[in-house]
Amino acid sequence: MAKSYELKASLRERVGKGAARAARRENLVPAVIYGDKKPAVAINLPAKEASLTLHKGGFLSQIGTIDLDGEKVSVIAKDYHLHPVKDFLMHVDFMRVAADAQLTVEIPVKFENEATCPGLKLGGTLNIVRHTVEMIVPANAIPEAIVVDLAEAGLGSSQHISAVTLPEGCKPTITDRDFTISTIATPGGAQATEEEAEGEE
Template sequence: MANSYELKATVRERAGKGAARAARRQNLVPAVIYGDKKPAVTINLPFKEASMTLHKGGFLSHIGTIDLDGEKITVIAKDFHLHPVKDFLMHVDFMRVAADAQLTVEIPVKFINEDKSQGLKLGGTLNIVRHTVEMVVPASNIPEAIIVDLEGAGLGSSQHISAVELPAGCTPTITDRDFTISTIATPGGGAAAAEEAEGEE
């Protein structure tokens, strides 16, 4: 399992808001590691390194390593909190990840061959209905993106999940319908097309 980042951490002996505030005053980010049928552990992360990792992108879909006083723990970030005004990192929730685990992750959608879409060449507009797709994926093979190929896509066309070649072992959490990822609206009809596609959801 290839891990995309590693953060050093120390154990936070006390839980609660007071201990978290004390950590922030020391330029640390309070966090918790839970899951894998083991007790939750409260930790502190260095603010600079944790913030840089967050802003690299893909924080909630990349496997990482927490070096907790020499013990290497494989994790995925499940949630984080930013200061409502100053926008700095305030807290992170990590889940332990076993090598054979299946994870539910939001995978970004990436579009290719927009220059080869007949509809876009004719002045159509690409309306993105889903910027991410929630999928069940193996922890050892989390895809960076779902690729939607727009080559040949015409005016009024819709791109559905069934037309996407999904990475091995990855399945959408929505299984009861062939949901829309994007549409190519006719010139002047973008808003209506987007509303219609969203109505399908």
């Protein structure tokens, strides 16, 4: 299951650009919590802790806890904005998450047995068509990754979603085709784009 995090927050009494700029001057990140049929709540997060959480990776695919003045709220980050020049965190949108909810999340793809992959040992190249797969997953069991096993992948082979053992309760949002995740390109062969790889299916 994807790792979790907890961030302390305070209620933001004023909203708007002026209030947001004032919060940033105090080393706070403006944010909002919405969803679950409840009113949106404007909050401030400590900039250092929020940035550290973001840069640990997987920020948009983890269930987190916002400690809002002692009230614990389960959330998932749906969007965030970085400063276009200085690259610091400027704003975060969080969605409330009920324990029994189903979420649509981009799950990273992880490859195993690359060292023993027959196609790679013969000089082939692993061409990753999809680094993530959009999936519908249980909110209380978001997987850290889906795993593609290359133990028997030969030269010129393609690895499709049907060959992947998906975590329980998880399913891809694309259901109308057996899409390609990766290929083992032959030495000197051109790497396939996602459209070209899927066009061969």
